[in-house]
Amino acid sequence: MLENLKAIICEYVDVDPDTITADSNLRSDFGLNSLDIINLAVAIEDETGVSITDKKMASFYTLGEVAEYLESVKVG
Amino acid sequence: MEWNGVAEYKAPSVRELLDNAAAKYGDRTFIKFLCEGRVEERSFNRLREDSLAVCRYIRSIGTEKTHIAIAALTSYEYIVFITGILISGNVAVPFAPTLSEKEALSLFKRADIEMLFYDNAFNCTPAIRDSLNYKIAPVNITGDGLLDGIVEKYSSTSEYASLSDCETDINECAVIIYTSGTSGTKKGVMLSMNAFVGNIMYDEYVDCFGENSVALSVLPMYHCYCLSGDYIKNLKDGMTVCLNSSMRDLPESLKTFEPTVMRLVPMIAQTLLKLVKMKENRHPELTPRQAAEAVFGKNIQWLISGGAYLDPELVTEYGKLGIFLRQGFGMTEAGGRVSVPDTKCTTESIGRLTNMFKARIEHGEIQIYGPTLMLGYYKMPEETAEAFTQDGWLRTGDIGEVTESGELFITGRRKNLIILSSGENVSPEAIEKKFAQYEIVSEVLVYAENDRIVADIYPDYSYCEENDIPDPGSVITAIVKQMNSGAKASHLIAQVNVLTSPLPRTESGKIMRKKVEI
Numbered sequence: 001m002l003e004n005l006k007a008i009i010c011e012y013v014d015v016d017p018d019t020i021t022a023d024s025n026l027r028s029d030f031g032l033n034s035l036d037i038i039n040l041a042v043a044i045e046d047e048t049g050v051s052i053t054d055k056k057m058a059s060f061y062t063l064g065e066v067a068e069y070l071e072s073v074k075v076g
Numbered sequence: 077m078e079w080n081g082v083a084e085y086k087a088p089s090v091r092e093l094l095d096n097a098a099a100k101y102g103d104r105t106f107i108k109f110l111c112e113g114r115v116e117e118r119s120f121n122r123l124r125e126d127s128l129a130v131c132r133y134i135r136s137i138g139t140e141k142t143h144i145a146i147a148a149l150t151s152y153e154y155i156v157f158i159t160g161i162l163i164s165g166n167v168a169v170p171f172a173p174t175l176s177e178k179e180a181l182s183l184f185k186r187a188d189i190e191m192l193f194y195d196n197a198f199n200c201t202p203a204i205r206d207s208l209n210y211k212i213a214p215v216n217i218t219g220d221g222l223l224d225g226i227v228e229k230y231s232s233t234s235e236y237a238s239l240s241d242c243e244t245d246i247n248e249c250a251v252i253i254y255t256s257g258t259s260g261t262k263k264g265v266m267l268s269m270n271a272f273v274g275n276i277m278y279d280e281y282v283d284c285f286g287e288n289s290v291a292l293s294v295l296p297m298y299h300c301y302c303l304s305g306d307y308i309k310n311l312k313d314g315m316t317v318c319l320n321s322s323m324r325d326l327p328e329s330l331k332t333f334e335p336t337v338m339r340l341v342p343m344i345a346q347t348l349l350k351l352v353k354m355k356e357n358r359h360p361e362l363t364p365r366q367a368a369e370a371v372f373g374k375n376i377q378w379l380i381s382g383g384a385y386l387d388p389e390l391v392t393e394y395g396k397l398g399i400f401l402r403q404g405f406g407m408t409e410a411g412g413r414v415s416v417p418d419t420k421c422t423t424e425s426i427g428r429l430t431n432m433f434k435a436r437i438e439h440g441e442i443q444i445y446g447p448t449l450m451l452g453y454y455k456m457p458e459e460t461a462e463a464f465t466q467d468g469w470l471r472t473g474d475i476g477e478v479t480e481s482g483e484l485f486i487t488g489r490r491k492n493l494i495i496l497s498s499g500e501n502v503s504p505e506a507i508e509k510k511f512a513q514y515e516i517v518s519e520v521l522v523y524a525e526n527d528r529i530v531a532d533i534y535p536d537y538s539y540c541e542e543n544d545i546p547d548p549g550s551v552i553t554a555i556v557k558q559m560n561s562g563a564k565a566s567h568l569i570a571q572v573n574v575l576t577s578p579l580p581r582t583e584s585g586k587i588m589r590k591k592v593e594i
Contacts (some may be wrong), residue, residue, distance in 0.1 A: 011358060
């Protein structure tokens, strides 16, 4: 799942994929603003079929947290 | 007020605009919006009929002038209800639906609210419902069948028909819009109908606002910039306005409505550019314009930015996509916009003054004068007096310049201005902007300490690592030395502090300024 998210992030912002880890911070490491976070949720939904509400998406700090949530939803 | 040779400037009322638009454009579509995946359309005639019914409904409750709050997201109902308030001779007081209970209770009391229209985005708690002395219980304007019921009961053939024949004094307060003041206390800007409508009656510099143009409204209608621009101005111009009430729906709205023009803030422009880049990355075969059209739709021509500083680089990037992005400048206190962009404006300017305003520079500050300035802040006489000069010009609080052709430039905020003991004024923002060209500088804050200019700089440490710069401090010192060599004596940076952690920011994400110490 993390690899999927990495791919989405790399399409959205100009960032070296090798520097992205589960601890990468959505805002400080990728420079995402509140609207970017919403767009990211939409892109994730398109890619994985899992919908994330704006509020839920805004509660995540790191990419790892997003991946963990997506996995828990998929398993559940 | 005498204006451009006219003894007394007189703008049309919202009722006159509505009547004129309905007479001229009739059943042509004015408003479009998405409803459960379908595109709904409302004509100029329909908006007039629905608004008149709401006007009659409001006046059936009472004909005394009432302050009516409207706390809701953008929707067709929002437009109908705010129009109903405006043409009924009452005072419309728009609020963000995201107000907390505490804020709502305090602001409604301060604004003497006696009626409340809201939607599902506003949490109309029991405390809000019960605490104020409302003339009627708060009304959910998007409630099932509510608008249809009002339109049926208060139609032009009903017993209430004559209630919409009301005269309004265009010089009396028609709107109160609360702005976040610099002191932190929200101030209610009182605008007359003459100011509110007059503000958009300027002569156009560009031709993107014709009857065949389509605007997408993405900003909240409770802001003056959006309400007067996306609604009132487009009503006057006979444009079609498509509504987007949630940022999440924006990509879908763009694809569906394919607008020609959009008013936005820099953050939205930045984000949409990222979506275009994403399209380019996913589909390398697309030209830049094709990638832009995949996001914005094929008709997009103009983006008009306001509300915050627009990075000229963003203007250049959009230019490559065949989209003309420029910025205007406005203040609620001025009735909305003060300057608007045109095709000749430079990328750094904040637009050209509309012919509703004159501007002058006093002690570095831009001051403006025209017939659409506010009446004052509601129940705040001291703040009102401070907002104007003795001869009635509005202090913008911005430091800047105006060219002979009316092009405006902002270099900083007056409240941030550093006044050295030599009496010289230094705009910290003007110095900070000079650092923008250096990739090694991630954040910078300029301020005065002991009558000297100091710069706190947080380097971009990842850039340093990538470019093998072990000592960012020495590179930054060299940059400052070079900047100082070409600077005026008063603008010399006397001290540089290289930080190891980012600068503290305010809740809204802006770098927190230090109090000026001379």
